[in-house]
Amino acid sequence: MQTDQVIPIDKNTVRADTPGLATATLFMNSAGASLMPRPVITAMQDYLHLETQVGGYETERVRADHMAQLYGEIAKLINARPDNIAFSYSAMAAYTQALSAIPFQPGDVILTTTNDYISNQLAFLSMQQRLGIRLIRINDLDNGDLDLMHLEQLIQQHHPVLVAITHIPTNSGIVQPAELIGAICSRYDCWYLLDAAQSAGQLPLDVERIQADFLVATGRKFLRGPRNTGFLYVSDKVLATGLTPLFVDRQGADWTSPDTFAVRANAKRFEPQEKSLSVVGLVEAVRYANQLGIEAIAQVNQVLMQRLRTGLSQIDGIDLTDLGSVQSNILTFHSTRQPLATLDTALRQGGVLFTVQHKQGAIIDFTRKGIDWIIRLAPHYFNTEAEIDAVVELVDQAVTLPPAP
Structure with a gap:
């Protein structure tokens, strides 16, 4: 906080x-x-050295406590609880996990902006072709700001299942009003997904104020962590509703009988099982930002x-x-x-x-x-x-x- x-x-x-x-x-x-600070580099070098001596599984077991610090550090960074945080290989991997958890039906609407990350738009267009969802983009004002009145009009008219916003587009320096968007979404029955890949580590993020249901970020940009790292925040509402990614793996669920499984009660239902030295690098990157x-x-x-x-x-x-x-x-x-x-x-x-x-x-x-x-x-x-x-x-x-x- x-x-x-x-x-x-x-x-x-x-x-x-x-x-x-x-x-x-x-x-x-x-x-x-970005350029990684020395604590990030040292943590990964030490992890890799140990892995060459005892193998990946034993190294993960020995360094489990270090890796587990990730959730508390990210929670501190964005004013969340550790149970609402999941590790991901990238912001886009987290993004697709979030999208896959929402049970879209043909005709469902996603509202987004004209300033977005290309991979997010490609995901929406692919879903439009395969699932029959509708993609509608919010207008901008003449100065480039998002037209919040148009956003609310679209919500009232189309009752979207999801409002998906990129906080800072990769192709532009504009900062979208994430908190104002969250306040509007909270008045209506729609999910709110914020791509914070370019803002995490650069600007303050407070998920309580933003009121996002999903927030994704990467480690390699302004957080100064390694590549192949990121995280996903999911709200208590997401967990209570039971939203689960389409492709959940052994980290996210237990196989309870030949034809049933039970997902984790926390955000780890969205998390991949396979993790390595990049995790301790991300731990130290987020810790470094928190300390500063x-x-x-x-x-x-x-x-x-x-x-x-x-x-x-x-x-x-x-x-x-x-x-x-x-x-x-x-x-x-x-x-x-x-x-x-x-x-x-x-x-x-x-x-x-x-x-x-x-x-x-x-x-x-x-x-x-x-x-x-x-x-x-x-x-x-x-x-x-x-x-x-x-x-x-x-x-x-x-x-x-x-x-x-």
Whole structure:
């Protein structure tokens, strides 16, 4: 649970804890896969070393207490109870488990947004083809914010089974109003699924305030954990209703007779049985964020991102493409002055680590913006203002390069 006291982050300490910063690169890719701190790396190395000596099963048994700390750490991060937390291999794996637990019928409606993660949209479209559900998207206001009046009108008109929202889309820095959406959903009989893959570890998350029935996140992004990790939060309502994933395994249920099974009373009914060193890595990543304090992390992030947005906005030939009244530590930009290949090469030669996203990953958003690519920069609290300034200077230089012959 969040407290009023915010202890400033000692940036020298967190940078010393981050071996990846020892290289001569400008790391701006925490929205993709961030740099792991030393406690995460050490925990996984120790686990792997033991596994080479005694095998996977014995290592899991010996390290069971360490792995079990995951639920308490995640619960602390998002203001939940440990029984409401399940480990997952990724945010998308958690997402599909949640979707599979809802007994959709032909004609059922899912409400979602035009700003979403491609894999979520692909899942909806696949369900539309196979199950006959209907997918309806909520309008945006002119400034890019979600139209909450339209959301409520759609709920009243279509009585959706599910409202599915991506808190921060991977292709844009907009922050959707998760708590306001939750307040609307709570007034109606529909499930609420929040994809917090880009917000966990970057912004405060309080599931009591958000009122989500399902919340998914990944470990590799702003939480600074390893790949192949994530988690799923499920509400008490989900558990009490008896929702169970379609493909439950031995971790989630007991085989009670040849033709029956009994699911776990807690969120572990959604959890896979197969786990390894990545779990202890996620434990330490979440613990690291909790020790620093998510409010302190968010404060540093706001300072860094304001500096980056201000610097890039002053460059002639750069168009910042993020809309909305609330923006995150994801910044996207496009240029009509230089082709992508020129910018990509110049920035990488300058040591900037970033992500390029193309239209097929955000077809609705990019179509209405009239662009077919963006460069995404995502600094995190371990970055310095000097690094931000260096990135801005490199972008400025890249945009002003003479055209290729």
